[in-house]
Amino acid sequence: MDANALMIDVGEKLEQQEKAAEPARVPREKIIALSRAVIMPLITFGIVALVWTYVHEHVSNQIPSIPDTWDAAKTILAHPFYNNGPNDMGIGWQLLYSLGRVMAGFALAAIVGIPVGFMMGMSPAIQNAWQPLIQILRPVSPLAWLPIGLLLFKAVNPSAIFVIFITSIWPMIVNTAAGVKAVPKDYLNVAAVLKLSRLEIIRKILFPATLPHVITGMRLSLGIAWMVIVAAEMLTGGIGIGFWLWDEWNNLNIPHIIVAIILIGLVGITLEAVMNLVQRWFDYE
Amino acid sequence: MSHLILENIGMTFKTQKGAFRALENVNLKIGKGEFVSLIGHSGCGKSTVLNIVAGLARASEGIVLLENxxxxxxxxDRAVVxxxxxxxPWLTVYENVRLAVDKAFSNGKSRTERDEWTRHNLELVQMQHAMEKKPSEISGGMKQRVGIARALSMEPKILLMDEPFGALDALTRGHLQDSVMEIHAALGNTVIMITHDVDEAVLLSDRIVMMTNGPAATVGKILDVEQERPRDRLALSEHPDYVALRSAVLEFLYSRRMRPAA
Incomplete structure (x- = not known):
C-alpha cells in the first residue's frame, strides 16, 4: 500500500467516524437548546412559586396560595365575556375596553406626533422652536395630565384617552425626528442627482428611510401606554382592567388581583410581539 | 472642443477651526468619450472635484462648463456612481433603476419604453437575474453593478464614479473593471473615475490625472495612457509601457507623500 492509498484510507475512516458521531451529536445540541429555552425559565418560575408560598405561609396569609389563585383564574376565565350590565362585566371586556383606549390615544398620538417629528427632523428652525417644550414635558408622568383631561373633557373616557395620547406622543416625535436626521446623506445625494422635487424627496426618500425609526417610536409608545392605562383607569373608574383591579382591591379579592397582573403582562407581551413583527417587516437590512 | 471644462476651481470649506483651503486652481479639460481617472492620496480633494462636477457641492471660485x-x-446629465x-434599500433592484429612468425620461419615453429601458440597462451590467431582489439580498459587487446601471440608465453626458470598486474584494473588482471597460467600449461614455488603485487607473483610463496632496490640492501631473483598446489585463500586466506608466504614477504618489507640503 503506497502513501496516497493510505491517506485515502485514513480519510475514509475519519469520514465514517464523523458520520457515526453525527446522529449522537445533533440531539445533544438540541437537548441543550431545549433545556435553555424551557428548563431554565421553569427553574425561575419554580423559585417564584417557592417565594410566593413562603410569603403566603409565613409573611402574610392574605396573599393567596397558588392553588387558590389557580381556582380564581379558572372561574374568571371560564366566562371572560359575560355581561351583567356596566358594573359587572367579564375580564375579557375589561381588557378590551383598556386596549380600545390605548389604541385610540395611540392612533391620535401617531396622527399628531409623526408629522411633528417629521417637521422637526427636516427643519432646524422648527426643531429649535419645539425642543425646549418637549424636553420639559417629556419627563412628566402622563398621569399628571389626568386632571387637565378631566377638566377639559368632563368625562372619564376621553380623559383616559388623552392621558394615553400624552404618553405616546413623545417617543413618536423624538424617534421620528431622529429618524429623519439619520437619513444617510447618500440617499439625499441620489435624490439631488435625480432632481426629485421636495414632495418626491419626502415621499420616496425621507418617508421610507425614516419608517423603521417611526416604528421603533410606536413600539416604545405602545409599551408605555399599556402600563399607563392601568394606572389611569384606577383613577378614572368605569370599565377597564385598571379599575377592575382596583375594585378587586376594594373587595379585598387578592386572587383576582394576581390573575389580573398576569393577564396584563400577557397582553403586554402580545402587543410587544406584534410590534416586533411589524418592525421586522420594515427592517430593510 | 472639450466636452467638460474645469477652470480655476478653488474650494474653501468653513470649519470650526476656521477656513480650510481644499482646492486651488484646478484646471482640467475632458473630451467627449474620454475615460479619465483622478488619483491621489486620501483627503487630497478628489471627491470634492467630483462633487463639484456633479453639482453636489459649489466651488468657491472658478467655473465648470459642460457642453459650454x-x-x-x-x-x-451628470450621473454619479x-x-x-x-x-x-426599500426598493428592489428593478425599482431602484426604474426610479432613475422615470425621472430622467418623464417626458421622453412611454411606460413600456421606460420598462424596457430599465431592463436593458440591468442586462448591460448582467443583473437581469436579480431584478426582484432587494439590495440586502445581493452581494457588494452586484450592488455596485446596479449602481452603475442606475447611472447609465439616465443617459448622462458624463458618468462620475467615486471610488466605485473601493469596497470590493480583488476578484470582484476585476470583474467589474472588465464590465466597465466593455460598457465604455460599447456606449462611448465620458467618464471621470476617482480611484486610489494604480492598476485600476492604468487599466481603465485614457488619461490619469494625479492630484497633489492637500491643503490647496491641485492637478499635479497628467499621464496619457496610449494603450489600444480593448485592453486585456493579463497581456497588459507584462507590457513595458504599462509597467512604465504604473511606476510613473507610483513615483508621483510616493514622492508627494515624502513632501506633503509640495
Missing amino acids: REVNSPGP FQNHSLL
Missing part, C-alpha cells in the same frame, strides 16, 4: 453651459446644480452604491 455652466454647471451649478445636480442633474441626471457612489462609492457605497447608495441603492435605496
Whole structure:
C-alpha cells in the first residue's frame, strides 16, 4: 500500500467516524437548546412559586396560595365575556375596553406626533422652536395630565384617552425626528442627482428611510401606554382592567388581583410581539 | 472642443477651526468619450472635484462648463456612481433603476419604453437575474453593478464614479473593471473615475490625472495612457509601457507623500 492509498484510507475512516458521531451529536445540541429555552425559565418560575408560598405561609396569609389563585383564574376565565350590565362585566371586556383606549390615544398620538417629528427632523428652525417644550414635558408622568383631561373633557373616557395620547406622543416625535436626521446623506445625494422635487424627496426618500425609526417610536409608545392605562383607569373608574383591579382591591379579592397582573403582562407581551413583527417587516437590512 | 471644462476651481470649506483651503486652481479639460481617472492620496480633494462636477457641492471660485453651459446644480446629465452604491434599500433592484429612468425620461419615453429601458440597462451590467431582489439580498459587487446601471440608465453626458470598486474584494473588482471597460467600449461614455488603485487607473483610463496632496490640492501631473483598446489585463500586466506608466504614477504618489507640503 503506497502513501496516497493510505491517506485515502485514513480519510475514509475519519469520514465514517464523523458520520457515526453525527446522529449522537445533533440531539445533544438540541437537548441543550431545549433545556435553555424551557428548563431554565421553569427553574425561575419554580423559585417564584417557592417565594410566593413562603410569603403566603409565613409573611402574610392574605396573599393567596397558588392553588387558590389557580381556582380564581379558572372561574374568571371560564366566562371572560359575560355581561351583567356596566358594573359587572367579564375580564375579557375589561381588557378590551383598556386596549380600545390605548389604541385610540395611540392612533391620535401617531396622527399628531409623526408629522411633528417629521417637521422637526427636516427643519432646524422648527426643531429649535419645539425642543425646549418637549424636553420639559417629556419627563412628566402622563398621569399628571389626568386632571387637565378631566377638566377639559368632563368625562372619564376621553380623559383616559388623552392621558394615553400624552404618553405616546413623545417617543413618536423624538424617534421620528431622529429618524429623519439619520437619513444617510447618500440617499439625499441620489435624490439631488435625480432632481426629485421636495414632495418626491419626502415621499420616496425621507418617508421610507425614516419608517423603521417611526416604528421603533410606536413600539416604545405602545409599551408605555399599556402600563399607563392601568394606572389611569384606577383613577378614572368605569370599565377597564385598571379599575377592575382596583375594585378587586376594594373587595379585598387578592386572587383576582394576581390573575389580573398576569393577564396584563400577557397582553403586554402580545402587543410587544406584534410590534416586533411589524418592525421586522420594515427592517430593510 | 472639450466636452467638460474645469477652470480655476478653488474650494474653501468653513470649519470650526476656521477656513480650510481644499482646492486651488484646478484646471482640467475632458473630451467627449474620454475615460479619465483622478488619483491621489486620501483627503487630497478628489471627491470634492467630483462633487463639484456633479453639482453636489459649489466651488468657491472658478467655473465648470459642460457642453459650454455652466454647471451649478445636480442633474441626471451628470450621473454619479457612489462609492457605497447608495441603492435605496426599500426598493428592489428593478425599482431602484426604474426610479432613475422615470425621472430622467418623464417626458421622453412611454411606460413600456421606460420598462424596457430599465431592463436593458440591468442586462448591460448582467443583473437581469436579480431584478426582484432587494439590495440586502445581493452581494457588494452586484450592488455596485446596479449602481452603475442606475447611472447609465439616465443617459448622462458624463458618468462620475467615486471610488466605485473601493469596497470590493480583488476578484470582484476585476470583474467589474472588465464590465466597465466593455460598457465604455460599447456606449462611448465620458467618464471621470476617482480611484486610489494604480492598476485600476492604468487599466481603465485614457488619461490619469494625479492630484497633489492637500491643503490647496491641485492637478499635479497628467499621464496619457496610449494603450489600444480593448485592453486585456493579463497581456497588459507584462507590457513595458504599462509597467512604465504604473511606476510613473507610483513615483508621483510616493514622492508627494515624502513632501506633503509640495
